[in-house]
Amino acid sequence: MYRPVNRKSPGISTRLAFLLFFTLYYWSIHFISGKSNLQLSQIVFDIFAGVFTGAVTHVAIAKFFGPLLxxxxxxxxxxxxxxxxxxxxxxxxxxxxxxxxxxxxxVVLIIALVIPGFLIAAGYIIRSPKAQFEWLLIENALIYLIGIILALVLGDRRAFCKYLCPAGALMTLTSPRSILKIEKNHLTCSNCRRCEEVCPMDVPILDYIKEGQRVSHPECILCTECVNSCPRNCLTVGIGKKSDTTPEFGKSF
Ligand code: SF4
Ligand code: SF4
Ligand code: SF4
Structure with missing residues (x-):
């Protein structure tokens, strides 16, 4: 049974504040200074034009190499x-x-990279700031619309992230090898499953913990809701190679 996460807990409200801050920052720099489109599709236009700043740098750092860290x-x-x-x-x-x-x-990832290729072949190249801004607004409006509809239909806030996001798909290629991962510390797990109940990405956390492994699931978004919700404080974000190896389970709550 799903039990909602406590959004007022300091760890979780801090993360939501970060999300809000970066969203306001992202949209304000686009509306104020008209920065380039950072969406995945723009990298095809940029690489074709020999430009390796903006979208290419952003995607490389945030979506491909960054997830290794x-x-x-x-x-x-x-x-x-x-x-x-x-x-x-x-x-x-x-x-x-x-x-x-x-x-x-x-599939969406492949489509997102192929469509700009077709547009380039047809002679339509999105490079000017105005065209990039228009493309950015169209893409994000579509993502918000589809994501909200999907969330309401499936009753799952992160449905778009799980099933349709091309950037998320790209990140899954490198994120399982991340240095930072969720892991168990030396404290005893009660097997209460609270961590799995609150996980927005439905990661089978206990499968990893019981095997003494760090959570290397490609859908883990390091949101730390499992860490913040564990009643025994036995989960943490770590940089070691192994989780606590003692498969020790105490009395359930
Ligand atoms: S998977 Fe979700 S959170 Fe990640 S980039 Fe896509 S929309 Fe954003
Ligand atoms: S004690 Fe913590 S790690 Fe163990 S099942 Fe409960 S929430 Fe998960
Ligand atoms: S950090 Fe990963 S495993 Fe933990 S709740 Fe978030 S997505 Fe799930």
Missing amino acids: FGRGFCGWVCWNASVFEMLPIRNARKGIAEKRLIYKY
């Missing part, structure tokens, strides 16, 4: 799309992950 922390703490999804008034936010649907986001 901080996993999908971008999704948990920074993403301007996720901040809107997380504010949705959905109470039954978790129904379990639909494994078969996880493949969809890789």
